[in-house]
Each structure stands twice: as C-alpha cells, then as structure tokens.
Amino acid sequence: YDTQDGLYDCAWSEQHENQIVTSSGDGSVKLWDVTLADFPVRNWAEHTREVFSVKWNLVNKDTFVTGSWDQTIKLWNPETPQSLRTWHEHTNCIYQTVWSPTSGQMFASASGDHTVKIWDVRQPRSVQTVRAHNAEVLALDWNKYRPDHIVTGSVDHCLKTWDLRFPDRELSVLRGHEYAVRRLKCSPHAGNVVVSVGYDMTMRVWDIDAPEGRQMVHVNDVHTEFVLGVDLSMFYEGQVATCAWDEQITVTTVPAGLPRR
8 A cells, every 4th residue: 555655554444354443644544454455444534643653452443543743642443533532742753552461441652751641531641651762762561461561762772670569660661772772672471571673673572570780681681773663473473574774574483492481
C-alpha cells in the first residue's frame, strides 16, 4: 500500500485477522484490510504532527491508542469516525504507548518531557506520573509476568526497571548502550529478560534480576546503522528480530543458558 508520508508504527487488529492500523508522519491514522487493494477502510486525521506510536488493546481488543509529536494521546475504536478520547498532559513529543498486559483499561506513555505516565481510559487525566530519566524517554514496555513492572529506555543511554507501586526510585539501571536507547521489549517467555536496540547500532539482551554490572548478557552488533525496531518471537524462545536504517532485518537466536525467573 502506498501512503503520502513515512509510517512510524503499525499494529494488527486484535478483532479482525485481516486488518492492520498504521500511524504516519502526516498525522494520519489509517485502518487497512489486507484483502482489499489500494485504499484504507478508514482514515482518521485528528493528530496535527507525526504519530509515532499505535498499539491495539490486547485485553479488551476493541480499541487502540496512538501517541503523537503533537503531545496528545488518542483512544480509538475502529468502528467510529472520531477518536473516543484525547489526553494532553505531556509537554513534549510522545514516543511510545503500551497497553497493560493484564488490564484492558490501563496503558502507559513515554515522552520527551522525561516522564512516563500511566492512564486509565475511564479517567480524564493520567493516574500516575513517573519522572523516569533526566533526558527524553524514547522506549517503554510493560512486563507481562510482573503486572506492576515497566521498563524504560532513554537518550541517556540507560534502561531502567520500575515497580509502579514504588515509583520514586527505579529498581535497577541497565548500562551498556553507547548512545540513545530507541526501542525495548520484555520477553514473552520470562519475566527477567529484556531486549533493547539503539543508536549505537546494537541489540542487547539483559537479565534484569542479575547483580549490578552483570545484567547485560548478550550483544549483537551486525547492523551498520541506527537500530530502530526489535521484537521477540512468541513461538521460538530466544529468537529476536531487529530492523535498522541499513535496510536490513536480522533474526538472531540468543545463546541458550539465560536463567528464567
């Protein structure tokens, strides 16, 4: 499918096996049906700047959320012509949104204003703010095995783990990237495993429960440009896919032996 501007994110529908939603540099959000050629089945144009993140609700499955450089977050239903709700609390670009893996009402957002905010879709304002880093927060994920735990990644080269019940101080700081952390993912197989990628052109694997200084357990440096995307296979434990500005997609199997906790 051709679009008028670059695409920053996409998410498969949790309701319809043939539908996918995309977010674009022109501020638009589009719903596509892969069985239909040429045109989207729905096109929303409410954001006024780049839409950097789109995530489908994994629990309720009937909504998705977008985060934009216009500093707003919007909640959508694919059947409605307008957004269901808009939140505007962040004071800088929103780089990432992610749903709670256990609640269909809760999601989190990461912003260039150095914060992560927790939201309840039933509430008009955020329910929690974490001052996560002293720099822009570019990456965020929610640990499905530890429902109160999130992981953040920042321009400060670090990842941090957080318990939302005690948000005043991080649980751990993961150091090793040489430049900004662009994207991270918690493992779908183990609560202690996180993978991250960044502008240092590497993918790194972490054991977040290991002693300080020993959390980084694997480094992959095959890319020759910024690494912007990473995901872990649901079906093959240890298999990690990355994509980068070098126009390459790599699939790596992390060496076995990492303890599961």
